[in-house]
Amino acid sequence: MSSNAGEHHDQDAPIEVMWEGKFIATKRRGKWEYVSRTRGIKAAVILAITKGDVLLVEQFRVPMGKACIELPAGLIGDHDADEDPLEAAGRELEEETGYRAGRLEDLGEYFSSPGMVSESFTLVRAHDLIKVGDGGGVDGENITVHKVAMPQLPAFLADKRAEGYGIDVRLLMLPGMIDF
Numbered sequence: 001m002s003s004n005a006g007e008h009h010d011q012d013a014p015i016e017v018m019w020e021g022k023f024i025a026t027k028r029r030g031k032w033e034y035v036s037r038t039r040g041i042k043a044a045v046i047l048a049i050t051k052g053d054v055l056l057v058e059q060f061r062v063p064m065g066k067a068c069i070e071l072p073a074g075l076i077g078d079h080d081a082d083e084d085p086l087e088a089a090g091r092e093l094e095e096e097t098g099y100r101a102g103r104l105e106d107l108g109e110y111f112s113s114p115g116m117v118s119e120s121f122t123l124v125r126a127h128d129l130i131k132v133g134d135g136g137g138v139d140g141e142n143i144t145v146h147k148v149a150m151p152q153l154p155a156f157l158a159d160k161r162a163e164g165y166g167i168d169v170r171l172l173m174l175p176g177m178i179d180f
Contacts, residue, residue: 102128
């Protein structure tokens with residue numbers, strides 16, 4: 001451990017908003033520049049596995065300039081500031097995949113890129129899934145749903161990567177993706 005482990009020279013520096021749009025803001029605190037969501041909005045990421053298959057979504061992501069394979073996810077509190085994370089996760093799961101969960105389990109809050117983005121997400125495990133619609137998202141999201149058997153997941157992702165898709169790092173937590 002470094003002798004500077006307990007020192008945080010920038011933690012008490014004032015936060016300067018460098019630019020703010022409708023959904024994100026760029027900020028500076030001391031020497032650190034980072035991005036945050038406006039209005040205190042957070043996200044929910046849903047781990048939905050049913051009968052040995054995992055539900056994944058494919059969606060074009062403008063910042064990457066290509067389609068990405070991801071776990072279903074969505075914003076919490078985008079329309080209602082007091083929205084419950086599990087309610088948001090259930091709504092997003094159904095909108096994106098067409099599946100409804102009989103039970104949702106909060107697996108905790110996580111940060112995907114803490115050196116650059118202040119956003120956190122609540123990881124939610126969806127249980128007892130029932131197909132209730134086609135999915136595909138709302139408002140032109142154009143989401144493609146993939147139901148992938150867990151044993152085929154590494155090959156599926158390798159094929160998508162070879163085709164030029166981005167792969168969300170959270171998929172590494174799925175069984176069979178990493179051998180330790």
